[in-house]
Amino acid sequence: MDHNPAVEHAEVLVVGNGMVGHRFVEAAVERGLPERRPLVVVGEERHRAYDRVHLSSLFDGTDLAELTLGRDGLYDAPGVRLVLGDRVVALDPGVHQATLASGGRISFGTCVLATGSSPFVPPVPGTGAAGVFVYRTVDDLAAIRSWATGCRTGAVVGGGLLGLEAANALRLLGLDTTVVELAPRLMAVQLDEGGGRALRRHVEALGLHVLTSVATTEVATSRDGRAVGLALADGRTVAADLVVFAAGIRPRDELGREAGLAVGERGGIVVDDTCRTSAADVYAIGEVACHRGRVYGLVAPGFAMAETVAEHLSGGEATFTGSDTATTLKLLGVDVASVGDPHAPGAEIVVADEPQGTWQKVVVDADGRVTGAVLVGDTRPFGVLAECARGTITPPDLLALLRPDGGGTAPLELPDAARVCSCHNVACGAVRAAVRDGYDTAAAVRSATKAGSGCGSCVPLVQQLVNAELTAAGRTVATGLCPHFDVTRQELYEIVRATGIRSFAELVDRHGRGRGCEICKPAVASIFASLGSGYILDGEQAALQDTNDHFLANLQRDGSYSVVPRVPGGEITPAQLIAIGEVARDFGLYTKITGGQRIDLFGARIEQLPQIWARLLDAGLESGHAYGKAVRTVKSCVGSTWCRYGVQDSVQLAVDLELRYRGLRSPHKIKLAVSGCARECAEAQGKDVGVIATERGWNLYVGGNGGMRPMHAELLAEDLDRETLVRSIDRYLMWYVRTADRLERTATWQRKLPGGIEFVRRVVMDDALGIGAELEADMARHVASYRCEWEETLADPSRLERFVSYVNSDEPDPTIARVEVRGQRVPASAGVG
Amino acid sequence: MSMVSAVDRVAAARAGSEWTRVCPASRLTPERGVAALVDGDPVAVFLLSTGELAAIDNRDPCSGASVLSRGLVGEVDGAPTVASPMYKQRFELRTGRCLDDPGVSVRVHDVRLDDGFVVVRRGG
Numbered sequence: 001m002d003h004n005p006a007v008e009h010a011e012v013l014v015v016g017n018g019m020v021g022h023r024f025v026e027a028a029v030e031r032g033l034p035e036r037r038p039l040v041v042v043g044e045e046r047h048r049a050y051d052r053v054h055l056s057s058l059f060d061g062t063d064l065a066e067l068t069l070g071r072d073g074l075y076d077a078p079g080v081r082l083v084l085g086d087r088v089v090a091l092d093p094g095v096h097q098a099t100l101a102s103g104g105r106i107s108f109g110t111c112v113l114a115t116g117s118s119p120f121v122p123p124v125p126g127t128g129a130a131g132v133f134v135y136r137t138v139d140d141l142a143a144i145r146s147w148a149t150g151c152r153t154g155a156v157v158g159g160g161l162l163g164l165e166a167a168n169a170l171r172l173l174g175l176d177t178t179v180v181e182l183a184p185r186l187m188a189v190q191l192d193e194g195g196g197r198a199l200r201r202h203v204e205a206l207g208l209h210v211l212t213s214v215a216t217t218e219v220a221t222s223r224d225g226r227a228v229g230l231a232l233a234d235g236r237t238v239a240a241d242l243v244v245f246a247a248g249i250r251p252r253d254e255l256g257r258e259a260g261l262a263v264g265e266r267g268g269i270v271v272d273d274t275c276r277t278s279a280a281d282v283y284a285i286g287e288v289a290c291h292r293g294r295v296y297g298l299v300a301p302g303f304a305m306a307e308t309v310a311e312h313l314s315g316g317e318a319t320f321t322g323s324d325t326a327t328t329l330k331l332l333g334v335d336v337a338s339v340g341d342p343h344a345p346g347a348e349i350v351v352a353d354e355p356q357g358t359w360q361k362v363v364v365d366a367d368g369r370v371t372g373a374v375l376v377g378d379t380r381p382f383g384v385l386a387e388c389a390r391g392t393i394t395p396p397d398l399l400a401l402l403r404p405d406g407g408g409t410a411p412l413e414l415p416d417a418a419r420v421c422s423c424h425n426v427a428c429g430a431v432r433a434a435v436r437d438g439y440d441t442a443a444a445v446r447s448a449t450k451a452g453s454g455c456g457s458c459v460p461l462v463q464q465l466v467n468a469e470l471t472a473a474g475r476t477v478a479t480g481l482c483p484h485f486d487v488t489r490q491e492l493y494e495i496v497r498a499t500g501i502r503s504f505a506e507l508v509d510r511h512g513r514g515r516g517c518e519i520c521k522p523a524v525a526s527i528f529a530s531l532g533s534g535y536i537l538d539g540e541q542a543a544l545q546d547t548n549d550h551f552l553a554n555l556q557r558d559g560s561y562s563v564v565p566r567v568p569g570g571e572i573t574p575a576q577l578i579a580i581g582e583v584a585r586d587f588g589l590y591t592k593i594t595g596g597q598r599i600d601l602f603g604a605r606i607e608q609l610p611q612i613w614a615r616l617l618d619a620g621l622e623s624g625h626a627y628g629k630a631v632r633t634v635k636s637c638v639g640s641t642w643c644r645y646g647v648q649d650s651v652q653l654a655v656d657l658e659l660r661y662r663g664l665r666s667p668h669k670i671k672l673a674v675s676g677c678a679r680e681c682a683e684a685q686g687k688d689v690g691v692i693a694t695e696r697g698w699n700l701y702v703g704g705n706g707g708m709r710p711m712h713a714e715l716l717a718e719d720l721d722r723e724t725l726v727r728s729i730d731r732y733l734m735w736y737v738r739t740a741d742r743l744e745r746t747a748t749w750q751r752k753l754p755g756g757i758e759f760v761r762r763v764v765m766d767d768a769l770g771i772g773a774e775l776e777a778d779m780a781r782h783v784a785s786y787r788c789e790w791e792e793t794l795a796d797p798s799r800l801e802r803f804v805s806y807v808n809s810d811e812p813d814p815t816i817a818r819v820e821v822r823g824q825r826v827p828a829s830a831g832v833g
Numbered sequence: 834m835s836m837v838s839a840v841d842r843v844a845a846a847r848a849g850s851e852w853t854r855v856c857p858a859s860r861l862t863p864e865r866g867v868a869a870l871v872d873g874d875p876v877a878v879f880l881l882s883t884g885e886l887a888a889i890d891n892r893d894p895c896s897g898a899s900v901l902s903r904g905l906v907g908e909v910d911g912a913p914t915v916a917s918p919m920y921k922q923r924f925e926l927r928t929g930r931c932l933d934d935p936g937v938s939v940r941v942h943d944v945r946l947d948d949g950f951v952v953v954r955r956g957g
Contacts, residue, residue, distance in 0.1 A: 484908075505882070515864070515882055517907030518916035518923070543864035547903040547918035550865075555918055559898035806875070807856040807867045815875070815892070815899040829897065 010040035010081075012313065013098060013108035015088045015255065017043025019052055020286030020302035021114030022069050025080065027310030030532055031777075032784030034079030037313065040106060041080070042098075044087040047138055048075065053299060056165045058141055059172035071502070071534075091259040093279035110281045112309055113256060113269060117249035117287040117297070122157070126219025131227035132243045135166040147242055148173040155179075155230050155240035157216050158247035159186040161331070166246045167208055168332050178209040178238045180216055180230060182247070190327070190338035194352060195374040198359035202334040202377070205357075211238070219243055251288045251295055264290030273319040275309045283309045292322060300327075316777045326386040328379050337379040340372035340389040351402040353377075360402045370398075387461060420461055426451035428465060435469040442466045442488060446739075448754050463491070481742065482519040485512040489523055489667065489742045496527050497738075504544055522546045523742045526629055529665035530737050532785050535792050537799065548627035551803065552789055553609055554600075558827040560816050561609060562602040563589070564626035565616050566662060569636045569654030569674075570597025579619030587612055590824045595706075596633030596671065598624060603825060605812055610803050613790040622788040625663055629743075631670045631733075634658035635683070639676030639693075648693030650676030653722070657691075660726070661733065663786045664779075667740040667749075670733065671705070685713045688746040689729055694718070698725045702732055702760065703750035711747040714757040717765055727776060731764045734775035852943075852952040861951065866902035866915065871953050876942055877902035878951060879926060881913050887926035888944035888953050893917040894937050901939070 012028070014021055025041055028034055043049070050067040058064065075082040083100075090099040091111065098106045119134035121127050131151075133144050148154070154170040156163050159181030170177040181188070185196025186203065200210050215233040222228050230238040256269035262278035264270050268290025275283045275291070286302035287295065296302065301323035311318035328337035334357070346363040358377030362385060365371050370388035375381065381401050388394070416429030426449050434448045442463040445451065451462050480486040485508070487495070492511070501507050504524050508516050516524075525544035529536050536549060548554055553561035565580065580599055584591045589612075590602040604612055613623075626632060636654030640646035654674040664670070673684040674691045684690025690701035696719040704713025717728060740749040753759045762768035793799045805813040817828035855869040861880035868891045869876050875891035879902075891899045896919035904915040906926075913926040922933040931937035943954040 514911075515906075515908045515913075517909070517914070518905035518921065519907075521905055521907070540863075542862050543906070546905065547900070550903065555900070555903075557896065557898065557919070559900045559919075801860070802862075805868060806870050807860060807878075808854065809870045811870065813875075813899060 007097070007105045007107050008040065009107045011037035011109045012039045013088075013106055013111045014039060014041040014114060015091075015098070015111065016114035016116055016286075016288075017041055017045070017049045017082065017084070018114060018116045018286070019049060019069065019299050020116065020306050021112075022049030023303045024112055024114060024285060024306035024310055026070055026074065027307045028313070029074060029077050029080065030785075031310055031314040031316075031781050033310065033314050034077060035784070036079075037109065038079040039081065040083065040108075041075070042083045042086055042088055042100065042106075044085070044101075045137055045139065046085050048082070048084065050138060052136070055135070055138070055141055056169040056172065058138070059145070059169050064138060088255060091255045091282075093259055093261070093282050096281065108281075110283070110313060113277070113282065113284040113288055114286050114302075114306070115252040115255060115288045117251050119162075119245060120248040120250050121245045122216065122247060124216060124218050126221050126227065127245065129219055129221040129227045129243075130225055131241060132219055132245070135162060135169070135244050135246045141169065144169065144242065144244065145173065148175060151175055151241035153177070153229075153239045154242045154244070155238050156244045156246055157230070158245065159183070159210065159212065160189065160246070160248065161187060161329075162249070163244075163246040164203070164331050166244045167203075170242065170244065171206065171208060175242060176207075176209075178211060178240065179203070180214060180232065180238065181210070181212045182215050184213045186210065186212070187336070190342070190374070191336070191376065192342050192361055192374050194350065194354075194359045194361060195336075195342070195376045198352070198354065198357050198376040199331075199334060199336060201354070201357050203332055206332055208332075211236075249287065249297060251290070253288055256282075256284065256288070264293060264295065266290075266295070268295040271305075273321055274312050275305050275320055285309055291320065294322070296323065296325075298323075298325060298327060301325075311777060314777075314780070316780075317773055318777075324386075324390060326382075326389065328375075328382045335375070335377060335379040337375040337382040338373070339375075339382065339385045340370065342372035342374045344371045346371055349398050349402065351399070362398050362402065364398070369394075384461070420451055420465065431462060431465045432469050435466055436473070440466075440470060440475065442491065444752070446490070463487070481523060482517055484508055484514045484516050484520050487511065489527070490739045492524065493527050493530075493738055496524075497531060502528055503540055505540060516544075519742070522549070522629075525549070526665050526667070530782075532781055535787075535799075536789065537793070537802075542802075551606060551609060552623065552627055552793065553604065554627050556602060556827070558816055558829050559813065560603050560605055560827070562600050562626075563604055563609070563612055563616075564594065564598055564600050564624040565621035566624040566658070567598040567633075568658040568662075569634055569651050571636075571651055571655060576619055576621060579616070579621070583612055583615045583619075586615075588818070588825055590826055594626075594633075595635075597635050598626075598633060600626070603816075603818065603827075605805055605816060607804050607810075607812070610794060610800050614794055617788075617791055617794065623663075623790045625789075629666055629668050631658075631661040631664045631666070631672070633671055634661075635671070635673040635687070637674075637676050637679075637681035639674075643676060645679060646676035646693070647695055648676050648698070650674040650682065650691075650693060653691065653698075654682075657726075657729070660783055661729075663789070664733065664737070664782055666733070666737045668743050668745045670736075670746070672729075686710065687713060689713075689732065691725065697721050700725060700728055703747045703757070705745050705747045713747075714750070714760075716757065716761055727772075728764050730779040731767075731772055731775045732760070734778045735763065735771070738775075738778075852947070852954045854947075855951045855953050858946055858949055858951055864906045866904065866906070868899070868902035869953065871942065871955055874955065875899045876953055876955075877915070878944060878953060879906060879913075879915065881906065881926075885913070886944045886946070886951065887913065888942035889915075889924065889926060889929050890939040890942075892939070893919055893922070894939060895920055895922045895931070895934065 049069045087101040088098045089101050119136050154175035154177045156167045156179045159179045167179050186199050216230050217233050218231040220229045227243045229240045251268040253269045262270040269284040271284050271289045277284050285305035305320050308318045308320040326339045346365045350361045352359045361374045363372040373385045420428050430449050434445045439445045439448045521544040584601050592600050594600050634654040634657045636650045639650035670688045672689040673682040673687045675682040675684045676693045686704045686706050690713045692699045698720050699718050700716045701713035702716045818825040819828045853871045863882045866877045866879040877891040879887045891901050893901050904918045907914045914923045916923045929939040929941040942956040
């Protein structure tokens with residue numbers, strides 16, 4: 001063991017702070033990993049991770065702060081340390097140590113290589129001249145910008161994605177710019193000849209010059225060593241005061257090579273499906289990794305790898321098994337999309353309007369399957385084509401799909417036999433039949449047919465089918481959450497989960513309209529909270545919360561609030577009882593025992609809430625989340641500890657369950673209970689989740705509730721051991737959180753599912769949808785990231801500012817008046833008597 | 834009240850009410866309200882994401898509780914609204930009209946920025 005103090009230790013060392021390295025940090029923090037295994041991140045640039053894909057926007061009025069990735073404070077999270085402007089220069093996987101350019105050394109438990117790639121500069125004379133640049137980093141752009149002052153002409157070597165981005169940058173700097181491409185067309189990898197032609201037409205219309213099928217042989221230089229142009233293989237020359245090489249990228253795998261890690265034939269550090277390299281405890285992700293012989297130059301597969309490793313290091317079982325390269329983007333203002341392999345041999349369907357600059361080609365194989373597609377100028381059919389290429393739907397009438405009025409979707413054209421959901425093998429006809437049977441929202445159809453309840457990728461298509469069928473039948477399409485969102489809560493949940501959007505403004509801008517309302521705002525806030533986005537009152541989230549969540553207390557009829565500390569399992573010490581009593585006495589609060597075995601303190605004014613909670617926290621109590629649509633209580637009987645009839649320790653289990661699920665936000669409140677024997681004193685069968693002890697283990701009941709329409713819970717499984725019990729509850733609750741409608745309790749949700757409890761059993765107990773591990777991981781993340789919201793609030797004085805009755809006066813709210821009834825103070829307005 | 838111009842004072846005198854300084858503009862959260870005392874009356878003041886300010890009675894006529902400042906801000910046909918946190922009736926912030934109960938409305942008050950402060954003057 002090396003005890004040299006000069007050696008810093010990182011449980012997890014992340015080498016590289018580019019887009020993928022950053023995504024890994026985000027994914028790790030989401031899972032609470034750094035608190036258990038501290039992270040050190042080493043990035044060689046002076047800047048924190050930024051959006052490299054949109055670099056040229058820096059010349060279009062965007063500043064670096066807008067491109068910077070991750071929320072503020074991400075790198076200040078506990079257990080995360082970011083080192084910028086330094087570089088790992090050597091790696092020794094054997095002794096688990098890395099050496100920095102600055103001379104420091106870091107020992108590590110696990111190392112994640114995310115070094116990305118470097119621009120490829122062809123070995124031609126003159127590339128060392130002043131005025132020759134590559135296009136990769138913010139510093140590259142700064143150098144280009146500063147050199148461009150006084151320049152008139154520019155040239156970019158490379159007409160791919162990166163080259164066109166670079167050309168756009170030079171155009172925005174006001175240079176007369178020429179793009180030189182070795183291949184016969186622009187974006188040769190992603191586009192076919194016609195697509196390249198359409199793109200070229202757009203690019204040239206912007207004033208850029210394009211030369212294809214020609215190699216660059218030399219950078220011509222002046223006597224004082226400045227670039228003046230390019231010499232080309234066909235003898236032509238291009239005048240350029242500034243030259244950018246963007247002719248491809250190479251994985252930055254030197255560290256791995258020198259450390260003896262296995263490297264792919266064409267570069268890239270070889271990784272397996274968990275992104276582990278040939279050395280134990282060393283992983284590689286993103287453009288530096290070579291997975292199944294392939295190096296991905298796109299950011300999406302890199303993100304998937306980052307998620308995989310974060311999940312893996314958090315104890316999960318995720319794998320990366322490859323990624324398809326279907327992609328759609330806007331390049332120089334032109335919509336461009338590519339699906340599958342557009343160069344594969346096969347029959348082609350082409351719809352083009354070359355004067356208008358549109359080109360759409362679909363390639364189908366001998367069996368009629370879509371194997372590739374190119375779309376330039378009009379990418380609306382991208383979604384359907386990507387699904388076809390993935391095999392999730394069988395091809396519709398492709399020609400109709402591509403026609404200008406096809407709208408890119410044409411779900412009506414899909415034959416009844418066409419498969420829409422491959423996870424559950426649901427045909428379009430089944431979806432249409434469900435609509436005709438009276439299921440009139442996508443969510444209802446999903447419950448009825450299971451279409452879209454697997455990976456979720458066909459949800460938009462299902463929505464279109466439902467809408468089309470409703471319209472055809474002359475029925476109203478009313479699927480939306482509210483006038484601002486046309487999608488349901490479940491769809492919104494999937495969107496937030498898939499896109500990572502954590503801002504209401506961005507969500508309503510991209511997936512809705514207008515400014516939002518009292519329906520969608522709290523629904524979205526709840527989704528953000530379920531997916532773990534930190535303190536619920538930070539920044540914009542504060543404006544989304546219902547008054548209860550906004551003041552972390554329950555609004556009462558006179559405008560005052562009530563306060564409920566958590567009493568896990570209903571078990572409370574005499575000292576805590578006394579503390580609660582003293583707080584109630586000192587603040588003049590009315591006290592009542594709740595149905596969930598806790599104590600509710602009524603009548604607090606807003607400005608009293610922080611003072612009350614300071615006292616309660618001091619007594620070791622914490623927020624009970626009575627104010628939230630969230631897990632409330634786990635009620636229990638006294639169990640085998642005292643009771644003559646108890647067969648299991650129901651109190652211990654109830655306490656453990658409550659501490660596990662506390663704070664989980666959900667479509668509606670969730671109540672649980674545990675009974676220690678079949679006498680059922682805890683009334684578990686009237687709860688969302690009820691557990692009843694047996695001689696051999698625990699019986700699990702789900703989907704019960706009290707309230708206006710009492711429902712008995714249904715038996716899900718019998719005689720479970722504790723581990724299986726907890727896993728089953730994890731899955732059940734997370735599945736509900738993910739798929740229920742707004743304000744829909746488990747009882748309604750469960751009974752709306754096709755097959756009801758039988759279906760729940762297959763999904764929760766038998767993992768029939770294959771989502772069990774995902775649901776458990778989501779719950780593990782929630783458990784790891786739980787914080788008492790009142791502790792968080794009191795820890796930051798700036799969060800206390802909102803707790804006043806009036807912003808311009810210390811006067812207590814005079815409208816809150818009290819009279820005494822049965823020895824306690826109640827609202828004067830209550831109409832006593 | 835040195836922040837308030839002579840013109841405003843004249844206007845205020847005519848309306849029978851002075852401008853009351855409520856809080857620095859930075860104290861407001863976009864799309865959220867605060868309560869303030871204006872000439873002894875509770876007033877709810879809102880900042881919208883468009884930068885527009887609005888002020889109405891804080892008292893919710895449907896419940897009788899002084900709570901409208903704590904409602905969620907929304908939008909109905911482009912017009913900003915607040916939904917009472919008590920029983921969810923929506924009020925138009927510009928007119929005070931209750932959208933869910935035609936017979937009910939709240940008073941609308943004048944509100945504007947003055948040298949970085951929000952100032953309110955009671956309406957009729």
